[in-house]
Amino acid sequence: MAALLIRGGRVIDPAANLDAIRDILLADGKVVKIGSRIISRGSRVIEAKGRLVMPGLIDMHTHLRDPGRPDKETIASGTRAAALGGFTSVCCMANTEPPIDNAAVVKYVRDKGAAEGVVNVYPVGAITRGLKGEALAEMGSMFEEGAIAFSDDGYPVEKADIMRKALEYARQFGAPVISHCEDRSLSSGGSMNESALSTMIGLPGIPALSEEIIVARDILLAKKFGPVHIAHVSSAGSVELIRQAKKRGAPVTCETCPHYFSLTEEAVRNYDTNAKVNPPLKSTADVQAVIRGLKDGTIDVIATDHAPHTIDDKNVEFNQAATGMIGLETALGLVMTNLVETKALNLKQAIAKLTVVPARILQLENKGRLKAGADADVIIVDPKVEWVVEASKFASKSRNTPFNGWKLKGKVICAIVGGKVVVRDGKICN
Numbered sequence: 001m002a003a004l005l006i007r008g009g010r011v012i013d014p015a016a017n018l019d020a021i022r023d024i025l026l027a028d029g030k031v032v033k034i035g036s037r038i039i040s041r042g043s044r045v046i047e048a049k050g051r052l053v054m055p056g057l058i059d060m061h062t063h064l065r066d067p068g069r070p071d072k073e074t075i076a077s078g079t080r081a082a083a084l085g086g087f088t089s090v091c092c093m094a095n096t097e098p099p100i101d102n103a104a105v106v107k108y109v110r111d112k113g114a115a116e117g118v119v120n121v122y123p124v125g126a127i128t129r130g131l132k133g134e135a136l137a138e139m140g141s142m143f144e145e146g147a148i149a150f151s152d153d154g155y156p157v158e159k160a161d162i163m164r165k166a167l168e169y170a171r172q173f174g175a176p177v178i179s180h181c182e183d184r185s186l187s188s189g190g191s192m193n194e195s196a197l198s199t200m201i202g203l204p205g206i207p208a209l210s211e212e213i214i215v216a217r218d219i220l221l222a223k224k225f226g227p228v229h230i231a232h233v234s235s236a237g238s239v240e241l242i243r244q245a246k247k248r249g250a251p252v253t254c255e256t257c258p259h260y261f262s263l264t265e266e267a268v269r270n271y272d273t274n275a276k277v278n279p280p281l282k283s284t285a286d287v288q289a290v291i292r293g294l295k296d297g298t299i300d301v302i303a304t305d306h307a308p309h310t311i312d313d314k315n316v317e318f319n320q321a322a323t324g325m326i327g328l329e330t331a332l333g334l335v336m337t338n339l340v341e342t343k344a345l346n347l348k349q350a351i352a353k354l355t356v357v358p359a360r361i362l363q364l365e366n367k368g369r370l371k372a373g374a375d376a377d378v379i380i381v382d383p384k385v386e387w388v389v390e391a392s393k394f395a396s397k398s399r400n401t402p403f404n405g406w407k408l409k410g411k412v413i414c415a416i417v418g419g420k421v422v423v424r425d426g427k428i429c430n
């Protein structure tokens with residue numbers, strides 16, 4: 001592979017606190033150096049003038065649906081969607097069919113990721129066997145086989161005792177436990193946020209408390225038994241609990257998703273099942289609290305929770321519809337449009353939550369940064385391009401997004417994974 005010189009872009013590397021015009025030289029799958037005016041004979045040159053050059057994004061929370069649901073997504077289609085969205089690494093959740101709850105399935109996903117994926121694929125192992133919440137899965141052997149984290153995402157770990165054991169085990173390997181916080185005694189039967197709107201439009205509600213009670217429980221468990229990472233934070237109450245916990249030094253990190261700072265429950269007023277997610281979209285006050293949490297560092301990471309579903313799963317009565325929305329191809333545009341353009345976050349803060357911070361939590365030392373020796377996972381973004389979301393053109397196999405037709409700012413022009421160009425001129429290279 002010839003060396004690659006990315007020339008004259010505005011390089012944003014939050015890990016190095018860098019935001020300046022620089023050249024970057026990549027060779028043998030690594031970053032060789034960053035500097036002003038690098039001369040490298042024989043290398044391929046990519047002009048990046050007027051564009052942003054940043055570490056490839058890392059999605060801590062992706063559903064690739066492989067094994068089991070190739071009608072929704074495959075590793076091939078999901079990783080292409082990731083690359084087009086600027087994600088050069090994805091962590092794929094364990095709620096597949098069968099679930100990723102033993103070393104053989106971890107190996108299957110890793111091998112298939114290497115063979116068919118265009119970005120790095122890191123399997124997340126289940127916390128409990130069959131995602132049933134009853135008995136711990138074989139966490140040790142999954143970790144040895146390459147599971148990067150543990151989660152029953154899609155389902156809560158209902159028993160505190162099981163969560164305690166998971167935290168105790170996982171801390172031995174340093175792998176994060178990602179908690180889907182939901183008290184099903186409060187949420188079951190519900191399909192949207194419990195509010196005046198749910199009463200008005202006649203949909204059964206899920207109180208924010210369903211998320212918050214388990215956030216509180218997991219903070220208490222983390223203080224005693226080991227770090228926890230809270231998935232998809234959606235409510236003001238959760239943000240405040242995590243803020244206070246961090247102040248007191250609890251080993252808690254968390255993520256939110258673009259839909260929780262871009263949409264309120266108003267998105268389901270017309271029964272748009274594409275806006276049905278778990279946890280459900282909340283009020284304006286919750287959205288503001290999520291944005292404040294992003295701003296003050298309470299919320300560490302932005303993850304997509306890319307959750308592909310078929311048209312048949314969504315084209316039904318609201319109560320019956322599957323929960324989840326796709327997110328890989330819209331996440332960066334939503335961050336740039338709804339957080340950076342609005343000045344809620346500056347570019348460096350926003351990009352940190354998509355690069356070096358998830359890398360740190362996942363212990364990926366050579367990813368999410370651009371220093372010499374780091375993996376050559378780099379993206380080039382045109383910050384000025386405005387584009388309209390057209391789900392029908394997505395690389396994902398699914399179309400379930402409520403953002404169809406939205407105008408977003410900031411487009412991925414080029415994505416490089418391990419030194420190989422996988423997206424060029426905004427298109428997948430074959």
Ligand code: DOR
Pocket residue numbers: 063095153154155180276277278279305307308323324325
């Ligand atoms: O909306 C969601 N969809 N939330 C989850 O936690 C799981 C996900 C899915 O797997 O579809």
